Amino acid sequence: MRSRVVVFVLVGACVLGVAQGAWAADPWRDPTQPPAQRASELLVAMSFDQKVQLALNNFAAVASFGVPALANFDGPSGVRTTGTTSFPSSQTLAASFDRGLAYDYGYAISDEARGKGFNWWLGPAMDIARTPLAGRQPENLGEDPFLAGETVTQEVLAAKARHMIATLKHYVANNQEWERIGFRLPPTGATRSPGINVLAAERTLQEIYEAPFKHAIRKANADAVMCSYNRLNGPLTCESPGLLGDLKASGFNGFVVPDFIFAVKDPLAATLAGVDVPGLPPGAAGRTAAMFTSGQVPSSRLDDIVRRILYAMFDSGIFDDPVGPANADVSTPAHRDVATRVSTSGMVLLKNEHRALPLSERAPRSIAVIGPSGDDAMYVTGGSAAVPPEAGKAVTPLAGITARAGSGVQIQASQGSLGDVPLPDIVPATALGGGLAASYWNNGEFDGPPALTRVEPTVDLSAAPTGIGPNLWSARWTGTLTPPESGLYRFSLLEAGIARLYINGQQVASGYREGINFVAGPRYPIQAAVQLTAGQPVSVRIEYTSKAQLFGPQIHFAWQPPSKSLIPAAVDAARGADAAIVIVNNAQGEGMDRSTLALPGDQDALINAVAAVNRRTIVVLNTGGPVLMPWRNRVEGVLEAWYPGQQFGTALASVLFGDSDPGGRLPVTFPASNEQGPAPPSQPERYPGVNDEVHYDEGLLVGYRWYDATGQRPLFPFGYGQSYAHFVFRDLHVRAQGGALVASVRIANVSNRSGSVVPELYVHYPHSAGEPPWQLKGYDKVALAPHESRRVSLTLDPADLTIYDGGPVIPQGRYRLALASSSRGFAKVASFDVRGSGIAGRGHGGRDRGDDD
Ligand code: BGC
Secondary structure: HHHHHHHHHHHHHHHHHHHHOOOOHHHHHOOOOOOHHHHHHHHHHHHHHHHHHOOOOOOHHHHHOOOOOOEEEEEOOOOOOOOOOOOHHHHHHHHHHOHHHHHHHEEEEEEHHOOOOOOEEEEOOOOOOOOOOOOOOHHHOOOOOHHHHHHHHHHHHHHOOOOEEEEEEEEEEOOOOOOOOOOEEEOOOOEEOOOOEEOOHHHHOOOHOOOOHHHHHHOOOEEEEEEEEEEEEEOOOHHOHHHHHHHHHOOOOOEEEEEEHOOOOOOOHHHHHHOOOOOOOOOOOOOHHHHHHOOOOHHHHHHHHHHHHHHHHHHHHHHHHOOOOOOOOOOOOHHHHHHHHHHHHEEEEEEOOOOOOOOOOOOOEEEEOOOOOOOOOOOOOOOOOOOOOOOOOOOOOHHHHHHHHHHOOOEEOOOOOOOOOOOOEEEOHHHHHEEEEEEEEOOOOOOOOOOOOEOOOOOEEEOOOOOOOOOOOOEEEEEOOOOOOOEEEEEEEEEEEEEEEEEEEEEEEEEEEEOOOOOOOOOOOOEEEEEEEHHHHHHEEEEEEOOOOOOOOOOEEEEEOOHOOOOHHHHHHHHHEEEEEEEEEEOOOEEOOOOOOOOOOHHHHHHHHHHHOOOEEEEEEEOOOOOOOOHHHHOEEEOOOOOOOOHHHHHHHHHHOOOOOOOOOOOEEEEEOOOOOOOOOOOOOOOOOEEEEEEOOOOOOOOOHHHHHHHHOOEOOOOEEOOOOOOOEEEEEEEEOEEEEEEEEEEEEEEOEEEEEEOOEEEEEOOHOOOOOOOEEOOOOOOOOOOOOOEEEEOOOOHHOOEEEEEEEEEEEEEEEEOOOOOOOEEEEEEEEEEOOOOOOOOOOOOOOOOOO
């Protein structure tokens, strides 16, 4: 063995010697040198003019040095172009609590991107889930900075291994869509105000919102960061010297790129503040050569820009391994297998009574599959992260279940509900007493006397009426609706802007939408469901402002009267079946926020109706985030499937029938009501903001930290999820080792099934630290065979205990540590001390804390 190593070293030295000779004239080409050195060497070789051209995104001007052009793609969950795999949402990946899978996901996406001729990934995204209403929660990595940081670290390491620049986004405090890109400004609406101003304390930013970025920079040396649309404590993040200066001082060697055109209002200020690549799509984005030649931007800053871009190219490997031309189809069976595994490993079993699942245990002879389960299932989020399955490429839930069930099982599909889609029928004038009184304003605020009033048969506008807007306007419609029949009415507003629907004076629907959809993915209607009585008129009011719209104002008022309900047929199907699988969904993504956690439309009613006739009702949540579950005690099973991408049916069937264990644990707390959590709608200054400002005055108490500190009991806690197997944690030991702390626990699978378990390690700081009660600082994903028992070690890196108290510090004193199955499911607790720069072993065998689960 020893002689082999010597031979290897000698061969290596020999290759190196030849290489250095070959690259003597242009030393930056020598791949054996550190990236920073190569960047410095190439910087010295460039003329002032060439540097300016690179800073203006003119790669042709520096091609002779071997510098490749940057070619970027969206987004966090796959490559948004044709011939690629539609992967599960990134939130699904976070739910897997599986570092190995995170690496595979990052590698597969990078591999497909290279096959498409891209070398620069506009992902992953790691904006903390501050409010579950945030539209982009599905494309991010949950509410906990440690989980997000560990997950993204693996994605970045994988991207580098496949020679891809990964971009951490969006820096920072980009936690809602509402007003993220500002509102259209009077008088014409042709320009927009800057994005919402987030007011947050430095400690909150450092410990919660910046933490996953800095984690991935520290652990994976990430090569790029995207600054966000919002303002932060005043300036736009992309124009904030303090924010970007701190980022760069924290050990970040790569480049900063701004989000799309709204992120920078003043290109000179952005350049001086620290934006390196000027804009998206690649282009000068208002940056000019004169900024550099006039001395407005000092030459030291120009060198910094160029050095950072070059560093990222050398460090990621894209300089030495340039991409080739794009291939037509880059989706491989191996990539689709990654998609399936992420989906099964990220599905979270929230409830399972009377062995409702897996289906194979009390094998049903007939199964009713209810809800959108074909091409109308919700495969992906919307927006720049959307990579919808191409026609014919998705394994639908129905197809997956049917194939797995086999010919001996009768499958009956029933639509049950249309799900979260715009309803097909515009509310007719006949139901509206002939029409509604319409008032239009030529401003976005219903300000002053209306510019136009008239009676309109209904609300169905794809543009403003003549003389109004066209970009910035507001409108109100009022009148009476006389229900032609009794029962549950669905209403939807498909609109681009901010709209509210009132029935009988009650607000029944509202929403922020930048478009009726966003770039790709599902459409974003707002929904209501109201019980009405035949012949009993109710008042109707719709209010609309176009100030938030991005792609053109429009608004359409549609309904589904009771006689068109799909629920009765689904109840019939469920009544005769041995088990009923009810798939429900919501459409969520970039450019919209939800306004309620309730399932949209008639889906709660559908579940209630099915559960009333079939005890073995299993609800599959095909949602972008938490939903309320008023029917929770009436169904036997609840499985959160998130947005699973094109392998939906394969993954779902595998979990439902027990071929795969449901491997997911919640990366976000599921609230028990709209009013729970740190930023409930009743506190508009916290969300969505008042007067263009949103206050993060809950501080560090984000996600489960809030629930623990305030004693709120969520519907399901962070980190929660069941397995088909059963596990017990025994015999916790903690010991100091090489400055770190190793917590080891024996985990036994005490069931006859194989399954996976996620030991979660939470830390309680000394009281003087002023930290939230408990915080995740370690986890692992462990697969155990039936009755297998294994000792598992989790290492706590002291750097992960760093807090921000005027600067980074590791608080001294006595800590507690909990080994848990969720943020509320503590099995064992122990303690340890931090003295000086290291952890002192003071661990003892854990005792049960006996918290609820
Ligand atoms: C999104 C980014 C995305 C960019 C480019 C923006 O609207 O916020 O995440 O990378 O568009 O498509």
